[in-house]
Amino acid sequence: MERRTRVRFAPSPTGPLHMGGVRTALYNYLYAKKNGGDFIIRIEDTDSHRFVPGAEEYIIEALLWCGIIPDEGVDADGKVVSVPSERHPHAPYRQSERKPIYRKYAEQLIASGNAYYAFDTPEELDECRRKAEASGQTFIYNQTTRGSLRNSLTLPPEEVERLLAETTGWTVRFKMPENTVVAMDDIIRGHIEVNTNTLDDKVLWKRADELPTYHLANIVDDHLMEITEVIRGEEWLPSLPLHYLLYEAFGWKDTMPRFAHLSLLLKPVGNGKLSKRDGDKMGFPVFPLQWTNAEGETSHGYREDGYFPEAFVNLLALLGWNPGTEQEIFSMEELIGAFSLDKVQKAGAKFNPDKAKWFNKEYLRMKSDEELAALLTPVLEKNGVKADPAYVRKVVALVKERAVFVEDMWTVAQYLFIAPASYVEKDVEKFWKEENYSKVLEISEKLQEASPSGKEAVGEFLEGYIREREWPMGKVMNCLRLALAGSASGLGIADIVSLIGIPEATARVARARAALGA
RNA sequence: GCUGGGUUCGUAUAACGGUUAGUACUCAAGAUUCUCAAUCUUGCAAUAGGAGUUCGAUUCUCCUACCCAGUACCA
Numbered sequence: 165m166e167r168r169t170r171v172r173f174a175p176s177p178t179g180p181l182h183m184g185g186v187r188t189a190l191y192n193y194l195y196a197k198k199n200g201g202d203f204i205i206r207i208e209d210t211d212s213h214r215f216v217p218g219a220e221e222y223i224i225e226a227l228l229w230c231g232i233i234p235d236e237g238v239d240a241d242g243k244v245v246s247v248p249s250e251r252h253p254h255a256p257y258r259q260s261e262r263k264p265i266y267r268k269y270a271e272q273l274i275a276s277g278n279a280y281y282a283f284d285t286p287e288e289l290d291e292c293r294r295k296a297e298a299s300g301q302t303f304i305y306n307q308t309t310r311g312s313l314r315n316s317l318t319l320p321p322e323e324v325e326r327l328l329a330e331t332t333g334w335t336v337r338f339k340m341p342e343n344t345v346v347a348m349d350d351i352i353r354g355h356i357e358v359n360t361n362t363l364d365d366k367v368l369w370k371r372a373d374e375l376p377t378y379h380l381a382n383i384v385d386d387h388l389m390e391i392t393e394v395i396r397g398e399e400w401l402p403s404l405p406l407h408y409l410l411y412e413a414f415g416w417k418d419t420m421p422r423f424a425h426l427s428l429l430l431k432p433v434g435n436g437k438l439s440k441r442d443g444d445k446m447g448f449p450v451f452p453l454q455w456t457n458a459e460g461e462t463s464h465g466y467r468e469d470g471y472f473p474e475a476f477v478n479l480l481a482l483l484g485w486n487p488g489t490e491q492e493i494f495s496m497e498e499l500i501g502a503f504s505l506d507k508v509q510k511a512g513a514k515f516n517p518d519k520a521k522w523f524n525k526e527y528l529r530m531k532s533d534e535e536l537a538a539l540l541t542p543v544l545e546k547n548g549v550k551a552d553p554a555y556v557r558k559v560v561a562l563v564k565e566r567a568v569f570v571e572d573m574w575t576v577a578q579y580l581f582i583a584p585a586s587y588v589e590k591d592v593e594k595f596w597k598e599e600n601y602s603k604v605l606e607i608s609e610k611l612q613e614a615s616p617s618g619k620e621a622v623g624e625f626l627e628g629y630i631r632e633r634e635w636p637m638g639k640v641m642n643c644l645r646l647a648l649a650g651s652a653s654g655l656g657i658a659d660i661v662s663l664i665g666i667p668e669a670t671a672r673v674a675r676a677r678a679a680l681g682a
Numbered sequence: 683g684c685u686g687g688g689u690u691c692g693u694a695u696a697a698c699g700g701u702u703a704g705u706a707c708u709c710a711a712g713a714u715u716c717u718c719a720a721u722c723u724u725g726c727a728a729u730a731g732g733a734g735u736u737c738g739a740u741u742c743u744c745c746u747a748c749c750c751a752g753u754a755c756c757a
Contacts, residue, residue, distance in 0.1 A: 209757095210757080285755095289755090302753075334755095337755095379757095402685070402687090405686095425687085433692090483694070488696080490704090510687080510689095511689060514693060515694090566720065576719085636716095638717070645717065652717055654717075658716095
């Protein structure tokens, strides 16, 4: 029977979501939409010790910023849903609020002989690990050791009863079958086989906070929420055999989701996975949104650094997936149409900050002048500039191809709004010479007299005037630009003059003369 | 260490077992322009190594090397 596609993104609110996590969410979302299914958010907060305030809100805000909109689990206000409704039938979607659900499943596994109670204290287990290490071995809690440890398999039933009743010092462990080959299929990696002898009796229920571990909660919730595909990070691949075995133990093998394990995002240089430190060191964000931790340290975010969400999503999508064509620029709609898991790369992808900027540049130049003017206006205001909207539009049209970020348009074109406050020293040395600026002063005067109108007319007048006198075009023009823009490099002189106007241009020449000497 | 996963230009990637191994980013050169940027053109640059299967291997198998992950009462 064909089931409706249902996938979930299940972050744990232990900090800000990093871009690898966003990519996992994105692939889930794309897969769901491509297959006409549901994308569900579930918060896996079963680790009460690592809970970070604000992390859950951050994660959801980040997804919404990217345009990754959940169908289920999060309401229109961006809140995780706690009360079931028609749209959110499986609420609550926060595992800490689902606590009562899990206990009976743990007990079910014990009843069926697939799990047992273990009473070993953390100290005892540490001791076992230490001893094993001392003799050059690794301690594993499994069929070779469980017989000599304190659990419901070794202790007399009365003692087990007593310990369960009198203490809270117990866990539930999965009883890993002996010498059994678990045969698994991963959508991305293909067939994988693992012998259970290399696996351990994983804790399914923690006494520490009276909560299930990831493994139990995850399988139970995926089953209850009718998840059809689990698309998650590679760090879960080693747990896959346990998860298969759990589905089997519960008798849910027939509705077990298919699994797809995504490779990790790697740091741009050297080896290892992308971490917060790489971003700080190399000057690019690793987080979608800015984040300030408990120590007050702030990490950059793509949003705050000026990336468009469309560009961010686009670059993330192509990090580990390709459409099979040479198209590189994709809207979310196009991504949904093109996405497929069998085009996902097996190997980890090194993140390339240069390419990230390139994507943003492409998106910036795709925007209309109106949009860009609207985006630039707040930047202008921040810098104390109040400009006519029509004028801003003209500026934007001229400088958009020189910018990667909206802020760049200000950096590159601020002299179109305010007169230069300083002059680039190197250019002054090179071009502010008597032989040049005397000509510039003359041109300035004549320009006023002729007052040509429009970019073409200004250009023709200037070039004509210089050419007629056989002056060196480059030297004079650069000297003029230095006076108008404060730098010898920048927009064409005709563009600058026609935008700021001849009166302002002549005023700037006069000011340059006063400032630089003549 | 053990277990699992991975390996095509610097980076991201393409190539039903048959291609001069393609594309994009970066970088370099040239064209253009009053400069810079943009643009256009050109260029640099890769199948980790070794066996095997095959008429033929980037592609399939094995070994080695290297990288990554897991090895928690974390997810």
